[in-house]
Amino acid sequence: MAPEAAAKFQQCNCLAVRQAARYLTQFYDQFLASSGLRTTQFSILAKLRGFGPLSINALAKELVMDRTTLGRNMLPLEREGLIEIVPGSSDRRTKDLRLTEAGVERLRAASAGWNQAQSRFEEAFGRKRSSELRALLREVVASEL
Template sequence: MTPTPTDPADACNNLALRKAARYLSATYDKALAPVGLRATQFSILQKLSVHDEITITGLADMIAMDRTTLASNLKPLAREGLVTVEPSAADRRARIVTITPHGLARMKAALPLWKAVQARFEESFGAGEAARLRTSLVAVLDTGFEPWAE
């Protein structure tokens, strides 16, 4: 039986997850810095690299981020010419995000750095534990909360 923590913050799922997320984000950011990307930017480019084009809403859903935050994250990528964000021809209210050839090249340059930090984490944490962690974190997304529902 696990003892009950005396500090309520020690039992806070959100705090524990955010601490771990900040720790890993900083680790991945540091690893990707030589190619001028942050971990979130790499993830966006990686997702875009397997889709011809996608709406901001679709991409936000795919990476579990609210549209406003995603739009803010896309601005520097667009300024650097790594993505384009244009109105949809089918629905002028929707905006379509596309990775550019320059963005694809940057993502490919970052891939070995990402693979190296990924391997270091799995070596330290354990490959099986890392796989179980990812499975558990995906399950969190199915808990029924609607944080971005309008």
């Protein structure tokens, strides 16, 4: 391997996104900590709040997350009674995840922290640039690879 190859790796799109993900996750997690939620858990509750009950497969797709990952990420939420698992009515294979009252309440409580994290980031990074960044990231996820 030529020495210049090492320089080429600095252009790695995957590494760039992962580094930013680690950085932002730590930042948002700080503001969510008082609510007892992690960013992943917050996003699960938020999606359920927006969409209503969803099957594991449907929610995983919505979160761009592996099905089996969501299956495990939901366990702490269920244990704490923030979501409940109800068997699908028509298809007996599916399990619908549904936000409980406690879940709605916890999401409400965590929203304050999320709002702070979101505004502080956009203040530092710029609203316009944040919007551009999100647009690019949406296109990444939408790109056919």
